[in-house]
Amino acid sequence: MAPAPVDASTRDRIRDAALALFGRHGYAGASVRDIAVRAGVSPALVIHHFGSKEALRAECDALIVDEIMGRKESLLDGEPGDLAATMQRWLADVDSHRASLDYLTRMITDGGAAGERLFDDLVARTRAMIDQGVAAGTMRAGSDPAMTAVIIATHGLVPLLLEHHLGRALGEQGLSPALVRRMTLPTLELYTHGLYSSPAILEAASAALAGSPETSRGPRSDKGAGDPNQDPDPPAAPASDP
Amino acid sequence: MAPAPVDASTRDRIRDAALALFGRHGYAGASVRDIAVRAGVSPALVIHHFGSKEALRAECDALIVDEIMGRKESLLDGEPGDLAATMQRWLADVDSHRASLDYLTRMITDGGAAGERLFDDLVARTRAMIDQGVAAGTMRAGSDPAMTAVIIATHGLVPLLLEHHLGRALGEQGLSPALVRRMTLPTLELYTHGLYSSPAILEAASAALAGSPETSRGPRSDKGAGDPNQDPDPPAAPASDP
């Protein structure tokens, strides 16, 4: 990896240092002084070049957006799947893109206009990819395409958001290439066969929601949440303890 | 909602204020003075009661863990699914549990021993639930049960982690009960039928991975290992840096 090439311009070195530290510690957690030390300059020079810490952040945002969306094509011109393709490429060698991926995670979690645009674009591209897959017959059409696209897109972000937990829970530190590869098959299994072996739960939930379209006081089956990790019994079963 | 009941003890009021502000702005983003103002006391009293800001955080952690795991049962005694069931109940009316859910999100994302234990426990319970489902015949057994449990568990956390984006992308603000309900069917569809209409992609990826178990120069099928969703990959956190 080449975090801080000495031959780069001083301004670029500061920007790269900011990108690395914002990504690792968050915007609030990375001080201008820390950034200056990493870039080998004085804190005053950081402000001199960028005007303020917030403006420096904006420039980092723009750089990452460029890197994700592709420098040469506009946001929506490429193939629908190329955002995912870009991320795939990044996955191939994690280490060299670690700073960018860290920063991307912060953009999505820290909240901000740039992060919102990035997320919305990711959802839009996922939606287009699904529509294309449905048209080609390789994917199933869901009952709520907009929501399905959001769900699929967010599921794709999980390894980014929970990298640390994923690595730790599986005996590695961080998200190694080996871990990424290990995720492939179980993920594809889930997206090919699902988890449930019968449509009983889906049908039960569907019937329950159709029966109580508004806030349901009645059926205890309001499983609303996004996870299937609810108890394996059908929606009618009550959930127990407080 | 009742954020600060006046009749509660002062100590509890401080703790509740800290929980709300830590959840909303993060640990670093919420100052002792802010917490004191919200609790209607002086900043010094916060330290007087809890010793330090970090100790206050620890008490908030413990409170939330208690609330999630259930006050009366030990962490692993209950039914395998009851952690998910608890989250289900919380999501059923998000507004009244807003502070706890926000804090839970921070615990998982901010990194810390309590958050790690929480995550690991969630994965363990998810694993147990899947094993139980497989034994009962209601779920399919995956090729990598440990990884499958991690994936399913993390997918369940998505609505929490990306609440803001989810709401915005779907035209609401935050995670409304209506939105939670709307997620139910598409999620269950995904977990029942999957996304792909044929096992072709899974089989291709399976063959490719079997052919190159170690660092693969990559199946040239552009989608090969990749599916729509896996985008991510994060950086690890090495120890050192200036």
Next chain:
DNA sequence: CACCACACTAAACGATCGTTCAGCGCGCCG
């Protein structure tokens, strides 16, 4: 009443934050 424990506060301390300021050195242009 005397005494003390304790909830509680005002003020301040030292550290660190983002930012400003005055100035230094050096290369370029007249």
Next chain:
DNA sequence: CGGCGCGCTGAACGATCGTTTAGTGTGGTG
């Protein structure tokens, strides 16, 4: 050569941070 722009720095400013200190009032107990 003289001046000037500019990359760059050390020092400082004011704000805010977590925490400490010294102290006040009050209520219970001897």
